[in-house]
Amino acid sequence: MSQVGLSVQAMSEAIVVDGLMKRFGENTALDGVSFSVAEGEVLGLLGPNGAGKTTVVRILTTLLLADAGRAEVLGLDVVREADQVRGSIGLTGQYAAVDEYLTGFENLEMVGRLYHLPKAEARARAGELLDRFDLTDAANRPAKGYSGGMRRRLDIAASLIARPRVLFLDEPTTGLDPRSRLAMWEFIADLADGGTTILLTTQYLEEADRLADRMVVIDRGTVIARGTADELKAQVGGQRLELTVRSAESLPAMVELLRPLALDEPQADEQTRRLSLPVSGGAEVLAEALKRLDGHVREIVDVGLRRPDLDDVFLTLTGHAAEEAAPTDQPADEAVAAGSTR
Amino acid sequence: MTALALTVSDSLTITRRNLIKVKRVPDLIVFATLSPIMFVLLFRYVFGSAIPVPGGLSYAEFLLPGIFAQTVVFGSTITGASLAEDLQKGLIDRFRSLPMARSAVLIGRTLSDLCLNVLTIAVMMITGLLVGWRIHTSIGEAILGVLLLLSFAYAMSWVMAFVGLLVRTPEVVQNASFIVIFPITFIANTFVPIDNFPAVLKTFAEWNPVSAVVQGARTLFGNVVPGAPEPNGWALQNPVLYVFIWVAIFLAVFVPLAVRTYQRTASR
Structure with missing residues (x-):
């Protein structure tokens, strides 16, 4: 059959x-x-x-x-x-x-x-x-x-x-x-x-x-x-709240403040001083987030909601980014994987 | 078109492609012909004065058939190195993804290298004539002499084609094959008579196909002293037949082996 x-x-x-x-x-x-x-x-x-x-x-x-x-x-x-x-x-x-x-x-x-x-x-x-x-x-x-x-x-x-x-x-x-x-x-x-x-x-x-x-x-x-x-x-989920801060040092504190709003573990990148977390809902989430960050507003350079792009899809699905430069944080894995196409 | 006609047409397409490279990169042909000329001159004038040839034959007459054989044997490494280069550059991948005959890349390559050999032999013959080498036999025998050299060169090309596909790096093909090619061209009657070799080397030289190529060419070009004693061993007494037996063995073994390796070879 x-x-x-x-x-x-x-x-x-x-x-x-x-x-x-x-x-x-x-x-x-x-x-x-x-x-x-x-x-x-x-x-x-x-x-x-x-x-x-x-x-x-x-x-x-x-x-x-x-x-x-x-x-x-x-x-x-x-x-x-x-x-x-x-x-x-x-x-x-x-x-x-x-x-x-x-x-x-x-x-x-x-x-x-x-x-x-x-x-x-x-x-x-x-x-x-x-x-x-x-x-x-x-x-x-x-x-x-x-x-x-x-x-x-x-x-x-x-x-x-x-x-x-x-x-x-x-x-x-x-x-x-x-x-x-x-x-x-x-x-x-x-x-x-x-x-x-x-x-x-x-x-x-x-x-x-x-x-x-x-x-x-x-x-x-x-x-x-x-x-x-x-x-x-869509598989990755609706919206992402993203914010960029002045100094990477303030990231951990913000992660803690925003964690209750996140659908999944927030991702903080010290190099780009950026914090990204999947959220549901629209402007009210943004308002809620800013309220939680009240004492830190001066440290925020940029904040907004955005739809996920394929990079987010990749990151979520594979646990690492797609492009060559990104997986340097897992060099051993990459070497083994690259060897396999030889 | 039949399968055979397709194989022929694909092979000729590849031959043409390889010859275009020879035309575009004249250094290749210059160096391919310069080194035998250099060998002729070095051996003729540097070693020639110190190497006695039995029977009072001039060293130039003795030497040239040896140089012909040495050059075509060395030249076979070009086949292997060129295939390894095609592999490295991904061209073999392209060819293998095309609906062309499986053997065409190898047939085309060995044919274009055969063309190159015709040219080098011609250049060496002219150089030889200038330094005192002569043909003393009929046109027919002389042509058979050239065919003998070309047939052995062609068979060696297939051996090196197989090596090139296995080794995959042009430089390594050249260097690795010289480890074998130097002894087989020097432990032979190529540059010196073998009578005074140590026993083991002498036996090797007597059955070395390169010796037979040289002996056959000397006989067919008439570069032997009339009435000289027969060489030892069946191989050197029947050099032309012995060479063609080796040619047949090389082709029977290495054509299928090389074609099979080509089919399974991937560039990375």
């Missing part, structure tokens, strides 16, 4: 991942990951470094064999029908895989030929994509001289040459400057509008918020949350 249900579901799903397990020596990189992506959908696969995002992408793109579990792309099994899978996907990895000795045009033509496009079509597509990714001026220069952003654009162009129905973008904007990142976001949004199914991994929550229809959050090899950005935010 369930078998029938699964295969019917597989018809309308572009990607199905079911119970994937993968170990690298002592490290468990994936511990039973399951999710699916509908055709035409953009799914954001989120998680801190070493959570297993890249491992999932590598299994789906036939680069790595899972120890257990099943994965299908467009109804094709990634192990048994690997070659057909390769014919219908595009992959842009974490590090721009372009041949630096070839020109931009030659790179695209080569990849087109290796997708078995006829020569004329490969060349036509190459020209088209160079134009679309603003690389026409650099088309005949070896990629060695390209900037990081240009290489990344060329890499994405290469993965699009055979018009794949499913595209895998593994941290497409990591290491890009803010302007290149914005441009990349526009390109990705265009692709999504064109109906391409996209699996996007990222550690930038803003990126996922902006591009993805739905998100799957993984940490240490398991899915810890899934849903739309709004659903995830």
Whole structure:
């Protein structure tokens, strides 16, 4: 019964991942990951470094064999029908895989030929994509001289040459400057509008918020949350009361004063001199808080209520922040987790 | 297209890509040909005066086939180092995610390195002619001599392709393989006659395929003294056949091994 249900579901799903397990020596990189992506959908696969995002992408793109579990792309099994899978996907990895000795045009033509496009079509597509990714001026220069952003654009162009129905973008904007990142976001949004199914991994929550229809959050090899950005935010809870103080020394006292109002443990950050606590209710909570802080009002720089963003979601779900810089307070954990994608 | 036609077309696409790099980075070709020229000159003029060759043959005539063999054997490390570089740069990941033939990256790589070998052998032959080396046999035999060198070089490329995919770091591929390649090119008849080697080394040299490549090339280019006594051992008495047996063994073992390793290899 369930078998029938699964295969019917597989018809309308572009990607199905079911119970994937993968170990690298002592490290468990994936511990039973399951999710699916509908055709035409953009799914954001989120998680801190070493959570297993890249491992999932590598299994789906036939680069790595899972120890257990099943994965299908467009109804094709990634192990048994690997070659057909390769014919219908595009992959842009974490590090721009372009041949630096070839020109931009030659790179695209080569990849087109290796997708078995006829020569004329490969060349036509190459020209088209160079134009679309603003690389026409650099088309005949070896990629060695390209900037990081240009290489990344060329890499994405290469993965699009055979018009794949499913595209895998593994941290497409990591290491890009803010302007290149914005441009990349526009390109990705265009692709999504064109109906391409996209699996996007990222550690930038803003990126996922902006591009993805739905998100799957993984940490240490398991899915810890899934849903739309709004659903995830709702999961964390309504409002947050935030205040910034003049001096970190006054934080502990304020935590004690405000604790009765908090739905969960207040979070105090001495470096940013900021205090954040989940609360319910609106302006009356704010008024109540200020009343409690009566004697300390001079120490407050800024106070307000705000809706949670994805960073709060991350912090609440995983106990640590998403971006690279943040988990420095748990270096040992991070090293072990990062080792697992190797 | 059939699977075979696809494999051929994918391999040629990769060959073309590798040759574009040779064209764009001329230093590669300059250094690949300069070092054999340097070897020819060093051995011819520095060691040549001190190394007596039996039968009154000039040292240049004796030396050049040895240099040819040494150069193509050393050159095979380029295959391994280039594949390791492609791995490091994530290009192998890209290729493995494409619907191309599984063997094409390796076939393309070994073919472009074969082209490079044709060029280096030509440069060395011209240098040899300038320092007194001559071909004394028919065109047919001379061509067979070149084919012998190229076949052994091609088989060595596949061995090094496998090593490159295992080792994954270009510098390590070069350094590690020289630990093996230096002894096999020097414990041979490459630069000196082997008659006075200590017994163990002599036996090794007599069965060393590099000795057979050199002996075969000397015979096919006519760089031997007419009427000289036959070398010891079956291998050196039938060098061409012995070399092709090694070529067949290398290819039969290392082509499948390298292709399998490629399929399972991931860059990180």
